[in-house]
Amino acid sequence: MKLDKVSPEKNYLPIHHKTVADEYHGWHTTRRRYVNDRWIRAANAFVIGVILYIILTILSNFYHHCSPSISQNEAEKVILNSPSPAYIRNQSYFYTSGAHLAGKNQTQATYTRDLWVSYGIKTEIEEYEVLLNYPVSRYLALLDDDKVEYEAELREDVIPEDPTSHNPDEVPTFHGYSANGNVTGELVYANFGHINDFRTLEKNGISVSGKVVIVRYGNTFRGLKVKAAQGNQKCSA
Numbered sequence: 582m583k584l585d586k587v588s589p590e591k592n593y594l595p596i597h598h599k600t601v602a603d604e605y606h607g608w609h610t611t612r613r614r615y616v617n618d619r620w621i622r623a624a625n626a627f628v629i630g631v632i633l634y635i636i637l638t639i640l641s642n643f644y645h646h647c648s649p650s651i652s653q654n655e656a657e658k659v660i661l662n663s664p665s666p667a668y669i670r671n672q673s674y675f676y677t678s679g680a681h682l683a684g685k686n687q688t689q690a691t692y693t694r695d696l697w698v699s700y701g702i703k704t705e706i707e708e709y710e711v712l713l714n715y716p717v718s719r720y721l722a723l724l725d726d727d728k729v730e731y732e733a734e735l736r737e738d739v740i741p742e743d744p745t746s747h748n749p750d751e752v753p754t755f756h757g758y759s760a761n762g763n764v765t766g767e768l769v770y771a772n773f774g775h776i777n778d779f780r781t782l783e784k785n786g787i788s789v790s791g792k793v794v795i796v797r798y799g800n801t802f803r804g805l806k807v808k809a810a811q812g813n814q815k816c817s818a
Contacts, residue, residue, distance in 0.1 A: 678745045680752045683713050716755040724765070756807075766793045773797050774806030 651659075679686045690706050697704040723731040735754045739747040769789050772778040774796030782789065794810045 679748075680750060682752050683711065685752065714758060716753055719753065719755055723768070756803075764793060766791055768792070769794050771796050771810070773800035774809055775801050776809045776812070779809055779812070 675692070676689060679689060681689055694704045694706050719735060721733040721735060722729050736751075737746060769782070769787065769792045771782060771789070771794050774794070778796075779789065789810060796806050796810075
């Protein structure tokens with residue numbers, strides 16, 4: 582048999598041989614590296630947390646050192662005197678002594694703007710075109726057939742010691758957004774004009790349909806008084 586000589590120049594593919602032991606060693610090395618990385622991250626987080634805690638402690642101590650605490654009595658005194666009762670009284674008088682209906686008394690708006698600006702608050706006055714009616718004339722009287730038994734002044738009584746009670750520029754009493762017209766009818770008293778008051782009238786056989794209903798001021802919003810009257814059939818209020 583003839584054997585061929587092996588040429589030293591001939592290339593051979595390398596053969597890799599991997600045992601189970603080698604695989605275990607590689608897995609163990611990877612796991613150990615992963616565990617080491619976790620410990621390093623945890624140690625870094627701990628060091629950073631300690632540094633932040635020290636910084637916050639120093640800042641807190643510095644703040645309390647620069648801002649000495651006050652007693653409860655001193656704190657209550659500051660609150661009770663800020664603002665002072667005299668200042669509150671003057672402000673209340675200013676805002677209630679003049680008309681502050683929409684479209685009236687712009688001086689109050691200007692005063693408020695300037696006051697807030699003095700406090701460092703950026704403030705501006707915005708103007709809006711809105712629908713708001715004002716009365717040209719109004720009249721309320723109690724008739725006995727065609728005879729006037731009583732005519733209401735439709736304004737509060739003048740109190741001598743209260744100069745705001747006889748302000749010539751006060752807004753006249755009227756029901757905002759009410760319709761024009763003249764209404765005459767039998768008078769029915771409905772207490773505060775609450776829905777329960779109208780139910781009481783109905784239980785007692787008193788109808789408000791086609792009647793003029795008179796109610797007391799307060800207890801419920803004046804607009805709800807009109808709504809309650811309208812809800813009890815058609816009536817004038």
